[in-house]
Amino acid sequence: MTKWSMVIDLDKCVACQGCSMACRFENNTPVVSPDEAALGRSIFWNDVFPLRSEEESAIASGQAKFLTRPCMHCEDPPCTKVCPVGATYQDTEGIVRQNYTRCIGCRLCTVACPYGVRYFNWYEPTWEESLERHLTPDQIEGRAVSEGPSIRPKGVVEKCTFCVHRLFKERDRAAAEEREFRTEDFVPACVQTCTAKSRYFGDLDNPNSTVSQLAQSRRAFRLLEEAGTHPKIIYLHEG
Amino acid sequence: MVRQRTFHPENVHEESILAPIYKISSKDLLLWSGLLIILGVGAYAYFQQLISGLGVTGMNRPIYWGVYITNFVFFIGLAHSGTFISAILRLAGAEWRKPLTRAAEAITLFSLPFAVASIVADMGRPELVLNMVIYGRFQSPLIWDITAVSLYMFSSVVFFYLSLLPDIALIRDRITGIPKWQHRMYEILSLGWQGRSQQYHRLEKVLDWMAIFMTMLVVTVHTVVSWVFGMTIQPGWHTALIGPFFLLGAIYSGTAAVVIVLAILRRVYQMEEALPIDLFNSLRKLLIVFSLGWIYMMIAEFLTIFYGNIPEEMEVFWQKFTGDFSVIFWGMTILVFIIPLFILIVKGKNNIRWMVIAGVLINIGMWLERYVVIVPTETRPRLLYELAQGVYRPTWVEWAITLALFAGMILLYAIFTRFFPIIPLWETAESLEEDEQKVATRRQRIFGQRIQSRIKKEHDHANQ
Numbered sequence: 166m167t168k169w170s171m172v173i174d175l176d177k178c179v180a181c182q183g184c185s186m187a188c189r190f191e192n193n194t195p196v197v198s199p200d201e202a203a204l205g206r207s208i209f210w211n212d213v214f215p216l217r218s219e220e221e222s223a224i225a226s227g228q229a230k231f232l233t234r235p236c237m238h239c240e241d242p243p244c245t246k247v248c249p250v251g252a253t254y255q256d257t258e259g260i261v262r263q264n265y266t267r268c269i270g271c272r273l274c275t276v277a278c279p280y281g282v283r284y285f286n287w288y289e290p291t292w293e294e295s296l297e298r299h300l301t302p303d304q305i306e307g308r309a310v311s312e313g314p315s316i317r318p319k320g321v322v323e324k325c326t327f328c329v330h331r332l333f334k335e336r337d338r339a340a341a342e343e344r345e346f347r348t349e350d351f352v353p354a355c356v357q358t359c360t361a362k363s364r365y366f367g368d369l370d371n372p373n374s375t376v377s378q379l380a381q382s383r384r385a386f387r388l389l390e391e392a393g394t395h396p397k398i399i400y401l402h403e404g
Numbered sequence: 405m406v407r408q409r410t411f412h413p414e415n416v417h418e419e420s421i422l423a424p425i426y427k428i429s430s431k432d433l434l435l436w437s438g439l440l441i442i443l444g445v446g447a448y449a450y451f452q453q454l455i456s457g458l459g460v461t462g463m464n465r466p467i468y469w470g471v472y473i474t475n476f477v478f479f480i481g482l483a484h485s486g487t488f489i490s491a492i493l494r495l496a497g498a499e500w501r502k503p504l505t506r507a508a509e510a511i512t513l514f515s516l517p518f519a520v521a522s523i524v525a526d527m528g529r530p531e532l533v534l535n536m537v538i539y540g541r542f543q544s545p546l547i548w549d550i551t552a553v554s555l556y557m558f559s560s561v562v563f564f565y566l567s568l569l570p571d572i573a574l575i576r577d578r579i580t581g582i583p584k585w586q587h588r589m590y591e592i593l594s595l596g597w598q599g600r601s602q603q604y605h606r607l608e609k610v611l612d613w614m615a616i617f618m619t620m621l622v623v624t625v626h627t628v629v630s631w632v633f634g635m636t637i638q639p640g641w642h643t644a645l646i647g648p649f650f651l652l653g654a655i656y657s658g659t660a661a662v663v664i665v666l667a668i669l670r671r672v673y674q675m676e677e678a679l680p681i682d683l684f685n686s687l688r689k690l691l692i693v694f695s696l697g698w699i700y701m702m703i704a705e706f707l708t709i710f711y712g713n714i715p716e717e718m719e720v721f722w723q724k725f726t727g728d729f730s731v732i733f734w735g736m737t738i739l740v741f742i743i744p745l746f747i748l749i750v751k752g753k754n755n756i757r758w759m760v761i762a763g764v765l766i767n768i769g770m771w772l773e774r775y776v777v778i779v780p781t782e783t784r785p786r787l788l789y790e791l792a793q794g795v796y797r798p799t800w801v802e803w804a805i806t807l808a809l810f811a812g813m814i815l816l817y818a819i820f821t822r823f824f825p826i827i828p829l830w831e832t833a834e835s836l837e838e839d840e841q842k843v844a845t846r847r848q849r850i851f852g853q854r855i856q857s858r859i860k861k862e863h864d865h866a867n868q
Contacts, residue, residue, distance in 0.1 A: 205464035249544040270528015287459030320528025
């Protein structure tokens with residue numbers, strides 16, 4: 166069985182926020198006004214922020230430590246456990262997904278997630294006109310299903326999906342080309358775009374994959390390991 | 405239709421208890437329309453929220469839950485007054501509770517719909533509320549909540565209605581000069597109650613058994629409500645004490661609410677005789693016990709956290725003790741515990757006015773307590789609490805909806821008191837005889853209740 170996982174090498178990361186931008190365009194993330202953002206309502210499936218409220222000077226001089234944070238895609242996710250309607254769930258390949266059609270907007274998952282990776286649509290999503298014309302067409306829509314980059318209605322929760330629509334697309338492509346699907350075919354937008362090549366993606370169940378190899382590194386750690394969520398995002402310490 | 409013979413209990417206070425039913429005064433209409441206006445404003449606010457989205461509230465990331473969820477927990481707490489007094493005190497055989505059972509149960513009955521309304525107001529997509537039934541997952545604490553609250557609501561209605569039955573029958577037969585539809589309503593609702601001692605016997609039996617069930621519900625419902633928070637691993641929420649603490653707070657605020665309601669009824673409907681001061685003194689003792697229980701829980705909870713000194717727990721702890729929520733936290737402690745305890749011990753005895761002041765303070769304080777349990781935890785998320793983005797300012801929409809929920813509850817209560825006796829006539833009656841000769845009969849005691857025993861009576865007759 167495939168177990169999708171990501172390794173983020175903090176030593177290589179330059180905190181350029183390219184991953185956040187790529188994610189935003191890939192997944193049609195709604196844009197909010199500066200006022201709303203000041204209220205804490207901006208949506209970043211993949212966020213980049215300085216660790217421990219560093220002073221401005223530390224950030225300017227390049228001394229600050231940064232962390233980039235997508236969804237942890239926990240093996241034991243606290244969010245899917247509490248969802249009353251099964252709108253958020255873990256699929257067979259370990260990706261924690263979100264079905265906007267079923268979500269009732271109770272926000273129990275958002276308060277249950279210790280990593281704060283789940284975002285709520287406080288208003289109907291809007292984009293500036295030029296952005297609206299260039300929304301990603303790879304939307305997952307079906308009977309009672311709308312996931313990934315699909316346009317969200319107001320009042321639902323959304324989150325990082327490891328760009329699951331890309332996985333679907335690559336599987337379809339492999340089938341069309343009448344060849345086996347290879348795990349290397351599937352890469353989320355943030356990994357693809359990473360300027361410093363600090364992100365690796367692959368199958369954690371395959372002992373020969375890059376992520377499995379890097380997970381053995383002495384620099385490897387996971388966020389809030391003590392919370393018992395078993396994240397599948399593996400960080401590599403700086404230095 | 406040939407009306408069967410009916411019998412009704414003798415109650416010396418009958419006149420004063422039934423007095424409010426005769427007439428709806430202009431003051432009533434004024435109060436009702438005032439409450440309706442508040443409801444209207446609330447409805448307008450909710451409409452705004454429905455059209456634009458939950459963005460019109462002050463909620464944000466990471467404070468995903470705010471005033472609405474506070475209201476939900478508070479209303480469930482208020483609801484515990486009735487069941488506590490009528491079910492637990494029934495089992496305990498506390499006879500003094502009888503005059504106030506219905507007034508307390510009515511609080512239960514009219515709070516619960518607004519607890520449910522609070523949840524719906526908090527939902528991002530209330531139109532999909534049925535998803536919880538269609539796709540409901542029993543692993544989710546929210547589904548436990550829905551199950552517990554709906555079961556609680558259903559049982560409260562049945563419990564309330566059953567104990568109301570003999571009194572509906574009584575007003576059906578006794579009250580004249582009311583509109584035809586109203587009379588017809590009593591006829592239908594009374595289900596042909598005749599007041600035979602056999603019927604009373606059955607009624608008491610059913611109520612006793614239901615009281616056992618309701619007692620279990622009192623304990624479980626509020627515990628389950630707290631588990632929505634307790635089942636997450638967030639600091640401040642993830643504590644085994646949260647269930648018992650919520651439960652105690654619920655009974656505390658509920659009982660305080662009973663004091664307020666009783667005092668208003670006594671004043672407005674001139675029920676000084678039917679609601680003697682002894683009742684208030686008994687409630688006073690209960691309140692003193694609960695307030696001490698409350699401080700016990702507080703100390704148990706916060707000393708454990710403080711001594712353990714786990715970093716993420718301490719972030720929330722200091723938020724409450726010295727941080728953004730210190731004013732609310734200490735204000736809450738003063739309002740819930742310090743002032744009420746002082747009033748209750750020093751001033752409360754034989755003094756309804758002081759009791760009411762204490763009751764009001766306790767309820768304001770308990771609302772703040774719910775708030776201070778829910779929000780500070782969210783301002784300091786487990787991961788990266790250093791970023792400390794959490795600031796929450798409720799908006800007018802949230803306040804308008806909150807006020808409307810309270811107005812709605814008061815409105816239902818006020819209307820109810822004009823159509824049904826708010827003090828149970830049959831439970832406070834001197835006798836429940838069906839014989840016109842009023843022969844005294846032996847009574848059996850089960851759970852401290854008077855239960856008329858026909859068998860016993862016949863047995864006695866046979867012996868003579």
